[in-house]
Amino acid sequence: MIPLLSMRDLVVEFDLGKGALRAVNRASLDVQPGEIMAVVGESGSGKTTLAFSVLNLVPPPGRIAGGEILFEDKDVLFLGPEELRKYRWKEVSMVFQAAQNAMNPVMRIADQMVDTAQAHGKASKGEVLEKASELLGMMRLEPSQVLHSYPHELSGGMRQRAIIAISLILDPKMLILDEPTTALDVVTQAYILDILADVREKLGLTMLLLTHDMSIVARLADRVAVMYAGRSVEVGKIEEIFYDAKHPYTVGLISAAPSLIGDIADKKPIPGSPPNLLNPPPGCPFHPRCAHATDRCREEEPELKAIGDGRLVACHNWWLISGGA
Amino acid sequence: MAEPIIELRDVNMTFQRGWLMRRAQLQAVVKTSLDIKEGEILALVGESGCGKTTVGKIMAGLIRPTSGEVLFKGKDIWRMGREGFQEYRRNAQIVHQDSYAALNPVRTIYHSLSAPFLHYHLAKNRHEARERVAELLQFMGLTPPEEFLDKYPHQLSGGQRQRVVVARAVALNPKLIVADEPVSMIDVSLRLSILDLMHRLNEEFGIAFLYITHDLATARYFVKGGQVAVMYLGQMVETGKLGEVLQKPCHPYLQALLSAVPVPDPKKAREKRPLPLRSLEFPDPTKPPSGCRFHPRCPYAEDICTQEIPALRSLDGRLIACHLAEKIPEWHLL
Numbered sequence: 001m002i003p004l005l006s007m008r009d010l011v012v013e014f015d016l017g018k019g020a021l022r023a024v025n026r027a028s029l030d031v032q033p034g035e036i037m038a039v040v041g042e043s044g045s046g047k048t049t050l051a052f053s054v055l056n057l058v059p060p061p062g063r064i065a066g067g068e069i070l071f072e073d074k075d076v077l078f079l080g081p082e083e084l085r086k087y088r089w090k091e092v093s094m095v096f097q098a099a100q101n102a103m104n105p106v107m108r109i110a111d112q113m114v115d116t117a118q119a120h121g122k123a124s125k126g127e128v129l130e131k132a133s134e135l136l137g138m139m140r141l142e143p144s145q146v147l148h149s150y151p152h153e154l155s156g157g158m159r160q161r162a163i164i165a166i167s168l169i170l171d172p173k174m175l176i177l178d179e180p181t182t183a184l185d186v187v188t189q190a191y192i193l194d195i196l197a198d199v200r201e202k203l204g205l206t207m208l209l210l211t212h213d214m215s216i217v218a219r220l221a222d223r224v225a226v227m228y229a230g231r232s233v234e235v236g237k238i239e240e241i242f243y244d245a246k247h248p249y250t251v252g253l254i255s256a257a258p259s260l261i262g263d264i265a266d267k268k269p270i271p272g273s274p275p276n277l278l279n280p281p282p283g284c285p286f287h288p289r290c291a292h293a294t295d296r297c298r299e300e301e302p303e304l305k306a307i308g309d310g311r312l313v314a315c316h317n318w319w320l321i322s323g324g325a
Numbered sequence: 326m327a328e329p330i331i332e333l334r335d336v337n338m339t340f341q342r343g344w345l346m347r348r349a350q351l352q353a354v355v356k357t358s359l360d361i362k363e364g365e366i367l368a369l370v371g372e373s374g375c376g377k378t379t380v381g382k383i384m385a386g387l388i389r390p391t392s393g394e395v396l397f398k399g400k401d402i403w404r405m406g407r408e409g410f411q412e413y414r415r416n417a418q419i420v421h422q423d424s425y426a427a428l429n430p431v432r433t434i435y436h437s438l439s440a441p442f443l444h445y446h447l448a449k450n451r452h453e454a455r456e457r458v459a460e461l462l463q464f465m466g467l468t469p470p471e472e473f474l475d476k477y478p479h480q481l482s483g484g485q486r487q488r489v490v491v492a493r494a495v496a497l498n499p500k501l502i503v504a505d506e507p508v509s510m511i512d513v514s515l516r517l518s519i520l521d522l523m524h525r526l527n528e529e530f531g532i533a534f535l536y537i538t539h540d541l542a543t544a545r546y547f548v549k550g551g552q553v554a555v556m557y558l559g560q561m562v563e564t565g566k567l568g569e570v571l572q573k574p575c576h577p578y579l580q581a582l583l584s585a586v587p588v589p590d591p592k593k594a595r596e597k598r599p600l601p602l603r604s605l606e607f608p609d610p611t612k613p614p615s616g617c618r619f620h621p622r623c624p625y626a627e628d629i630c631t632q633e634i635p636a637l638r639s640l641d642g643r644l645i646a647c648h649l650a651e652k653i654p655e656w657h658l659l
Contacts, residue, residue: 042512042514253513
């Protein structure tokens with residue numbers, strides 16, 4: 001299959017005066033049409049910067065220092081301003097973290113939707129509102145009520161669903177969701193995850209889901225890319241990642257995720273702490289926390305290698321590792 | 326079991342919101358009673374806005390309830406003399422969610438941690454205080470201590486900072502630590518290590534914990550054989566042994582909450598179906614629903630639920646505030 005999005009050896013650096021910080025360090029990722037790809041990692045792992053790069057929207061002092069991003073046949077990093085404007089929202093749209101607080105507080109939801117659509121060249125207001133109603137309905141909201149509301153009149157969960165509807169107003173091929181349910185309570189979170197699973201079925205939408213929470217990944221994703229210190233360290237299908245992880249960090253993340261089911265005795269934290277990206281360790285960035293580390297890991301950084309059937313792992317000793325829930 | 330250290334008796338807490346024409350009363354905590362026994366671990370669980378943090382602050386003596394009693398060794402802390410209150414203060418400490426906000430940014434770790442020793446004259450001089458602080462850091466896993474003593478909070482990682490905050494709470498050897506969402510801002514790979522550390526404090530020094538959280542999965546990990554109390558909109562709805570409560574939740578709110586918690590296992594996560602509620606929306610806390618505060622969302626609500634406030638009553642070895650507790654269909658996690 002030809003991937004919808006293909007990212008090769010992406011490098012994003014932030015120039016902080018006291019040296020360049022590599023937030024994304026030669027990360028590679030393919031997203032197939034129609035799938036939900038989860039990018040999972042802790043804070044500072046580079047997942048948000050990676051998503052910003054897909055939109056070529058990395059804020060200064062950050063800059064994309066290397067690599068290639070292809071969306072269908074477009075080379076995203078070489079699009080001109082006008083092409084980029086068309087690409088964003090129409091081809092790829094993004095629901096930013098805490099987006100429910102980013103709506104214009106003095107505009108009704110209907111006007112925000114019409115504004116967006118018209119800025120991107122959809123002319124008729126009636127057409128836009130019809131589409132908006134359909135999308136809000138899909139989000140299990142009452143369109144007639146929500147369209148005429150101001151953001152403050154909606155609850156956090158309703159606002160988040162309205163934002164997702166706005167992001168879909170131009171029929172994008174891919175939707176990026178950055179921590180779409182943090183700051184929402186558990187019951188609302190479950191409801192929104194349900195809706196997202198539904199929307200994918202109905203629209204055949206491709207999603208890139210960024211989260212730190214393995215439970216959300218488990219609920220929604222088809223495939224997973226695990227990020228650590230700016231690198232993609234393991235990519236695989238959801239069952240492979242959860243039941244037969246091959247990177248020690250993935251194994252650690254799963255055993256560090258508390259759960260309501262299963263034996264608590266199997267759960268344990270990952271020792272040590274995430275690396276300082278201004279002064280990263282030599283060799284494999286995970287070696288100071290890894291129980292399997294050898295001299296080779298301390299000296300030579302492992303490449304992200306294919307180990308069959310679309311699975312990728314960046315670990316010298318992957319064949320010794322077997323983890324799972 | 327052991328004696329209760331701190332007891333809340335019919336505590337109410339009302340906040341004034343807005344002013345003049347828009348003045349409203351918010352009953353954050355309604356007629357709540359809760360005991361913590363010596364060496365016990367109790368999880369107080371609920372969603373944002375349910376009043377769990379307010380209960381924690383009342384328990385730690387940071388705010389005075391509008392009515393009701395807060396008893397320490399059987400005496401009301403708000404009616405005792407200065408000395409008694411000081412003794413209570415030493416014995417009830419709090420750990421907040423945001424370790425960065427909890428530490429003075431212009432003081433070194435030594436400076437922040439030596440303050441309690443010097444204030445209570447537990448160290449004769451600065452030299453001795455420094456030794457005590459070093460021992461404390463060692464126990465908290467911040468080794469070698471010399472590397473941390475003269476650092477400022479911003480030079481530490483989130484996990485290390487939270488260890489410092491826990492260290493400060495432990496410094497005076499308290500009987501109770503109120504831990505309010507202590508790991509929700511910590512990196513996921515390190516959360517369990519902070520919970521493990523607090524568990525060790527419980528085992529080795531018999532410190533009781535009130536663990537306040539919205540996250541039932543971390544509560545299960547930390548509390549182990551202890552108790553859980555579940556709050557909804559200012560009221561306790563179900564309390565009991567955590568294992569039993571998770572196994573067979575009785576209150577419809579708790580059933581809904583458990584059904585909504587995602588699990589880190591793809592097969593089970595997709596089998597799990599949220600319990601359908603009549604409404605997803607959290608009511609306006611300044612205008613709480615009549616009767617049972619959960620009735621507008623409850624799939625089982627009957628007439629009585631809209632009229633009478635259900636009292637917390639004993640059933641099958643736990644406490645439940647639901648008129649229909651005997652009739653609610655059984656529900657299991659998986």
